[in-house]
Amino acid sequence: xxxSQWRKNMYGATSTAALAFAxxxxxxxxxFAQETTDGATSEGGATGALAGDIIVTATKKGYGENVQDxxxxxxxxxxAQLDAKFVQNLQSLSYDVPNVQLEDVGTAPGYANFSIRxxxxxxxxxxxxxxxxxxxxxxxxxxxxxxxxxNFDIAGIEVLRGPQGLLFGRNVTGGAVVLRTSAPSFTFxxxxxxxxxxxxxxxxxxxxxxxxxxDVLAAKIAVYYSDDNGWFRNRFDGRSFGKSExxxxxxxxxxxGGEDFRMDIRYEHGEAKGDGPPGQNHAxxxxxxxxxxINFPGFYDNDWDMxxxxxxxxxxxxxxxxxxxxxxxxxxxxxxxxxxxxPQSLFHANxxxxxxxxxxxxxxxxKFGAVDVTTGLFYFTQDLRYAEQRTLFxxxxxxxxxxxxxxxxxxxxxxxxWHLSDALTVNLGGRYSWERKxxxxxxxxxxxxxxxTLVCANTFFDAESWTGFTPxxxxxxxxxxxxxxxxxxxRGFRSGGYNMRNTDGGVPPxxxxxxxxxxxxxxAKKQFGRNRINVAAFYNRLKDxxxxxxxxxxxxxxxxxxxxxxATIKGVEAEALFFILPNLxxxxxxxxxxxxxxxxxxxxxxxxxxxxxxxxxxxxxxxxWTYGAGLTYDQPLGKLGTMTMRVSYNHRDRAAFTDxxxxxxxxxxxxxxxVTLATADNGWRFSAYAxxxxxxxTIGNDTQLPAAFGGVGASFSPLNRGxxxxxxxxxSF
Numbered sequence: 001x002x003x004s005q006w007r008k009n010m011y012g013a014t015s016t017a018a019l020a021f022a023x024x025x026x027x028x029x030x031x032f033a034q035e036t037t038d039g040a041t042s043e044g045g046a047t048g049a050l051a052g053d054i055i056v057t058a059t060k061k062g063y064g065e066n067v068q069d070x071x072x073x074x075x076x077x078x079x080a081q082l083d084a085k086f087v088q089n090l091q092s093l094s095y096d097v098p099n100v101q102l103e104d105v106g107t108a109p110g111y112a113n114f115s116i117r118x119x120x121x122x123x124x125x126x127x128x129x130x131x132x133x134x135x136x137x138x139x140x141x142x143x144x145x146x147x148x149x150x151n152f153d154i155a156g157i158e159v160l161r162g163p164q165g166l167l168f169g170r171n172v173t174g175g176a177v178v179l180r181t182s183a184p185s186f187t188f189x190x191x192x193x194x195x196x197x198x199x200x201x202x203x204x205x206x207x208x209x210x211x212x213x214x215d216v217l218a219a220k221i222a223v224y225y226s227d228d229n230g231w232f233r234n235r236f237d238g239r240s241f242g243k244s245e246x247x248x249x250x251x252x253x254x255x256x257g258g259e260d261f262r263m264d265i266r267y268e269h270g271e272a273k274g275d276g277p278p279g280q281n282h283a284x285x286x287x288x289x290x291x292x293x294i295n296f297p298g299f300y301d302n303d304w305d306m307x308x309x310x311x312x313x314x315x316x317x318x319x320x321x322x323x324x325x326x327x328x329x330x331x332x333x334x335x336x337x338x339x340x341x342x343p344q345s346l347f348h349a350n351x352x353x354x355x356x357x358x359x360x361x362x363x364x365x366x367k368f369g370a371v372d373v374t375t376g377l378f379y380f381t382q383d384l385r386y387a388e389q390r391t392l393f394x395x396x397x398x399x400x401x402x403x404x405x406x407x408x409x410x411x412x413x414x415x416x417x418w419h420l421s422d423a424l425t426v427n428l429g430g431r432y433s434w435e436r437k438x439x440x441x442x443x444x445x446x447x448x449x450x451x452x453t454l455v456c457a458n459t460f461f462d463a464e465s466w467t468g469f470t471p472x473x474x475x476x477x478x479x480x481x482x483x484x485x486x487x488x489x490x491r492g493f494r495s496g497g498y499n500m501r502n503t504d505g506g507v508p509p510x511x512x513x514x515x516x517x518x519x520x521x522x523x524a525k526k527q528f529g530r531n532r533i534n535v536a537a538f539y540n541r542l543k544d545x546x547x548x549x550x551x552x553x554x555x556x557x558x559x560x561x562x563x564x565x566x567a568t569i570k571g572v573e574a575e576a577l578f579f580i581l582p583n584l585x586x587x588x589x590x591x592x593x594x595x596x597x598x599x600x601x602x603x604x605x606x607x608x609x610x611x612x613x614x615x616x617x618x619x620x621x622x623x624x625w626t627y628g629a630g631l632t633y634d635q636p637l638g639k640l641g642t643m644t645m646r647v648s649y650n651h652r653d654r655a656a657f658t659d660x661x662x663x664x665x666x667x668x669x670x671x672x673x674x675v676t677l678a679t680a681d682n683g684w685r686f687s688a689y690a691x692x693x694x695x696x697x698t699i700g701n702d703t704q705l706p707a708a709f710g711g712v713g714a715s716f717s718p719l720n721r722g723x724x725x726x727x728x729x730x731x732s733f
Contacts (some may be wrong), residue, residue, distance in 0.1 A: 045634035045678065046644040047585045050577060051079030051530040057159050058178055060167050060374055062321045062365045068525050071427060071476040071486035073161040073536040075575060082154055084646065086674060086689050086728065089150050090177065095650035095670045097159050098573035098591025098626050102177065104148045106277050106718030108335045108701015111243070112147035113700065116161050117538065118569045118595045118622035119174035122701060123548045126384050127500045127559055129515060131174035133164070137181055137266055139308050140170055142357045142382040146304055146331050149272045150246050151206045153222040155182045162538060163492025163519050165470030166429045169378060169411045173492035173517045183264050184218035184254040185209040190733055197726030201228040205621065207465050214237060217255055224248040231721045232278045234525050235293040236343050244274030255639050260314040264338030268306045274299060277718035279341030280699065283711035285665060288697050292720055295343045300335035318373065320366020331355040339556060339716045340709040347556045347709050350451050351388040357381065370419040374627060378411035386500045387449035387456060390555060401444030402456050403500045407437040413474070427474030435495040438463035441509045443502045460502065462510045468493030482527035491518040494546060499561040503553060515546045531577040540569045549659050551606055551708040564602040564659065567619060569595040575649060583634040591626040595619035604659045623655040643681040663702030663715060669694055685730040695723040
């Protein structure tokens with residue numbers, strides 16, 4: 001099941017291109033001041049970066065707004081903040097935002113298992129749309145695959161909490177994660193980083209940007225390479241485990257036509273390969289250890305291409321801007337896992353996914369007297385192919401299944417902010433969405449699908465469409481420039497779909513119906529000079545909650561997707577930044593969320609009846625408490641530069657993973673620290689850092705297995721990394 005030639009190529013000599021890039025990355029050069037997201041330079045060290053303005057694009061108003069001025073619950077990180085936190089991927093921020101989990105599902109690396117305010121999914125197959133939408137440079141990623149690989153060259157990350165059914169629309173009921181890569185610069189810039197951390201994991205990255213034709217055409221190329229020897233140790237053979245190799249290249253062009261026209265053309269090619277997941281079986285090993293023993297290392301092999309063209313045209317009509325974002329993505333993934341997570345060959349699985357998508361969003365934002373208007377059209381189409389093969393009990397039973405799905409989405413939206421006075425604004429808006437899915441599904445059985453060719457002997461054919469109207473009504477009061485109070489009602493909509501992992505011939509793969517959410521939120525944002533505090537309280541009512549129910553079955557794991565219940569989720573969250581001294585800052589975050597089922601429609605507990613036992617179960621992916629605090633201190637060293645010391649502690653409660661609450665994600669306390677020396681001109685930075693200093697054991701999922709696959713309490717629970725030490729050198733000029 002392993003491709004030996006692939007492994008030889010992967011772990012052999014580093015490519016000539018990577019060596020050439022490493023040489024560029026380590027070349028010394030002159031320096032320039034770091035730029036924040038609003039274009040202002042920041043030479044005040046890390047504390048200065050924390051206090052700086054962060055411009056967010058989530059409201060889709062022209063060219064962005066200060067995060068403190070937008071009437072929504074959003075946590076934003078600019079480029080300087082991301083550098084200070086040594087963020088390598090979205091999972092690096094998983095404990096930094098209240099009521100948010102940004103983690104890998106663990107079944108195969110790179111698959112987002114994101115949850116916001118208690119809403120998330122538990123699967124790596126593309127049967128069900130994510131509750132948390134991920135957008136890269138304005139382009140929606142249609143599936144959760146390929147989201148949590150290492151990232152770089154990021155200008156900003158915005159985490160929006162709560163349903164975003166108005167401006168983002170497509171199936172974003174839990175929230176949205178918005179990433180922006182850096183755009184080409186019309187002045188010459190270059191930067192590079194090299195790091196090494198326990199694993200050993202070695203990375204180099206860099207970007208060069210500058211004008212090709214002065215004030216008309218600029219270009220950028222950014223490259224990233226990492227090689228990881230593997231953090232884990234497999235007790236089966238005593239070898240290191242978790243090897244990986246990533247390569248990403250991003251060229252981009254920016255074209256200006258005077259002051260009123262700009263076009264940004266971006267392209268990305270990526271490759272990520274490595275070992276399969278380090279699965280721990282809780283019938284054999286304690287969940288508080290990193291011990292595991294598997295006789296099949298598995299693998300993953302991913303490559304993708306993504307392109308986007310963003311055009312902005314300033315127009316006299318309403319002193320506005322017309323924006324069009326066209327996007328394309330092709331993603332291919334294959335892999336294999338030791339699902340029984342034992343030294344025996346009881347349950348090994350192979351899978352493959354092929355996805356291609358096209359999207360376009362055309363919108364206008366302008367101002368007419370006291371009314372700010374944003375309106376637009378959205379189109380999205382996607383083709384999905386999926387297949388999996390299960391080899392059970394040493395090959396005594398081999399079954400496969402999967403299928404393909406075509407889908408199309410249309411949306412039209414409009415939003416208006418009516419300024420009744422300098423202090424009071426009414427927010428009104430609505431979006432109408434239409435989505436259609438057409439599927440062919442092959443039941444999991446002998447000869448169901450060829451995982452290599454993705455050709456299936458399909459047993460189910462169907463098509464369905466769904467529509468939804470998602471309004472928003474809000475009120476915003478700003479008594480002064482530093483204070484904001486807001487309240488809103490909005491609705492989220494997630495279309496229905498089909499189960500492409502049809503494990504039971506007696507249970508049709510769908511369709512399951514759409515999910516809707518009505519959300520009420522009250523919030524306040526207050527600035528005190530360089531200090532600030534933001535708070536929000538929310539109450540959400542969900543109808544026809546979509547859930548993937550995974551239960552032990554004769555083929556290892558049986559899966560059905562159903563509208564299981566209605567539910568209510570409520571909670572509060574707060575974030576704060578305070579300066580104890582001009583060069584000593586403390587940050588804090590606190591989140592609480594409580595969920596309860598209503599109107600149970602499915603036997604969640606698996607005891608054969610729908611009763612109070614089902615109603616008393618905890619909602620999956622809902623951690624009641626999240627909280628944390630951090631200290632950042634800058635010590636000037638005269639002509640030598642500035643030394644920055646950071647320490648942060650973050651906690652997350654235990655949360656149910658499975659609907660029957662037999663699998664769960666343990667709570668964790670994350671302690672991180674770093675020391676950075678930056679030269680006086682900010683051109684060089686030398687850093688040492690540590691993540692998860694308490695060596696907390698966490699897992700990507702906790703799928704329950706029959707006792708035949710390891711014993712009583714058997715599970716497939718892929719481990720996340722523990723304590724990590726690292727060092728980084730960065731140069732910019």
